[in-house]
Amino acid sequence: MDQSRKIIHIDMDAFFASVEQRDNPALRSKPVIVGGLPNSRGVVATCSYEARKFGIHSAMPSNIAFKRCPQAVFIRTDMKKYKAVSRQIMQIFHMFTDLVEPLALDEAYLDVTENKFNIKSATIIAKEIKKRIYKETKLTASAGVSYNKFLAKVASGYKKPDGLTVVPPEQALSFIEQIPIGEFFGVGKVTKEKFLNMGIENGKDLRKLSEETLLRVFKERGRLFYQHARGIDNRRVTPNRKRKSLGREITLKENLYLIEDMLPVLQQLAEIVSEKLIQENKMTKCIILKVKFHDFSQQTKRITIEQHTNDAMTIYRHAEQLLKAIQRNKKSVRLLGISTTELAPMRTTREASFETINMYEQLTLF
Numbered sequence: 001m002d003q004s005r006k007i008i009h010i011d012m013d014a015f016f017a018s019v020e021q022r023d024n025p026a027l028r029s030k031p032v033i034v035g036g037l038p039n040s041r042g043v044v045a046t047c048s049y050e051a052r053k054f055g056i057h058s059a060m061p062s063n064i065a066f067k068r069c070p071q072a073v074f075i076r077t078d079m080k081k082y083k084a085v086s087r088q089i090m091q092i093f094h095m096f097t098d099l100v101e102p103l104a105l106d107e108a109y110l111d112v113t114e115n116k117f118n119i120k121s122a123t124i125i126a127k128e129i130k131k132r133i134y135k136e137t138k139l140t141a142s143a144g145v146s147y148n149k150f151l152a153k154v155a156s157g158y159k160k161p162d163g164l165t166v167v168p169p170e171q172a173l174s175f176i177e178q179i180p181i182g183e184f185f186g187v188g189k190v191t192k193e194k195f196l197n198m199g200i201e202n203g204k205d206l207r208k209l210s211e212e213t214l215l216r217v218f219k220e221r222g223r224l225f226y227q228h229a230r231g232i233d234n235r236r237v238t239p240n241r242k243r244k245s246l247g248r249e250i251t252l253k254e255n256l257y258l259i260e261d262m263l264p265v266l267q268q269l270a271e272i273v274s275e276k277l278i279q280e281n282k283m284t285k286c287i288i289l290k291v292k293f294h295d296f297s298q299q300t301k302r303i304t305i306e307q308h309t310n311d312a313m314t315i316y317r318h319a320e321q322l323l324k325a326i327q328r329n330k331k332s333v334r335l336l337g338i339s340t341t342e343l344a345p346m347r348t349t350r351e352a353s354f355e356t357i358n359m360y361e362q363l364t365l366f
Contacts, residue, residue, distance in 0.1 A: 007122075008110040008152060009156040010143050012107065013142055013162060017048040018139050019082060021048060022137075030072075031047070031071065032050070033072045038066035040062060043059050059268065079271075082106075088137055096125055109237045126145050126164055147169055150235075151176075151233070154179055169366075176228075176230075191221075209229075210226075246284070247276075251292075259327050263323075266323060273315055290339065291335070304342070305318065
């Protein structure tokens with residue numbers, strides 16, 4: 001286990017909503033919901049911390065969010081604006097290191113073990129990044145600092161908003177002991193319930209289980225749980241990852257049974273995937289729908305269309321068709337995902353060869 005690395009995870013605080021509150025002072029201190037409007041079939045993309053007090057969260061249908069907080073201000077997503085701010089933030093990251101792995105517009109891993117300013121302390125770098133983000137964008141970010149990606153990501157969410165949590169190697173095990181089981185990587189609603197039924201509520205409980213037990217109950221994921229409970233995560237920060245697909249998936253806060261309840265989530269996914277394609281100057285000819293059920297089984301279906309596209313409505317319509325085919329089984333669903341393959345640059349969609357890019361969908365002073 002390499003404990004010499006210095007990894008930072010930066011996560012913007014309620015990013016879309018914070019941008020809207022920044023640009024419109026009248027919205028500050030008010031519950032703001034970005035995404036679909038209350039009378040639409042849309043879903044919540046993100047919401048301000050004032051809205052979260054009412055139990056509102058991302059991927060929730062907008063009409064339900066309205067029932068929980070009718071006084072909230074609903075705003076349509078403005079991806080062009082959010083991407084412009086994201087570019088500012090990513091430029092700040094690259095001032096310190098080229099080892100930047102974006103996970104979304106509003107979060108990224110940075111490996112600052114070696115950095116452009118030869119600063120030995122990752123904590124100092126994290127503080128400086130937060131300071132520069134606020135100076136240039138008037139937005140706050142939360143940061144986690146540790147020796148691997150798992151610990152850095154958990155730490156970044158520990159004191160939100162505007163938080164900074166440092167987990168040096170000597171404090172890792174004690175920090176892991178207090179992590180709720182639901183916050184471990186790979187633990188969704190079903191897995192969380194299974195752990196709770198086993199009497200496992202946090203990292204301390206998880207470390208008591210043998211690797212054999214975890215492998216028997218959770219298959220290959222069990223090895224991941226075993227390692228993370230001991231502070232082991234050897235994944236590298238990998239900028240410019242090249243894969244053969246581009247997509248996004250969402251683990252639902254509550255399992256859904258009816259197709260009409262899933263369609264707003266599917267629409268949001270299609271819009272996100274469309275934005276990613278446009279951002280990367282790509283078009284797709286193959287659309288894949290992934291559905292994971294309540295029992296953790298999953299099914300995928302794909303469709304190849306006649307012409308390349310990056311249109312959100314086209315992607316949505318084909319994904320809806322695939323969903324209806326899959327849901328003939330009428331099972332409760334916990335995760336939905338849309339991915340695309342057979343990508344081609346927008347300017348040369350007829351060319352036979354092209355590069356595909358994945359966007360998915362990680363002492364001295366520490």
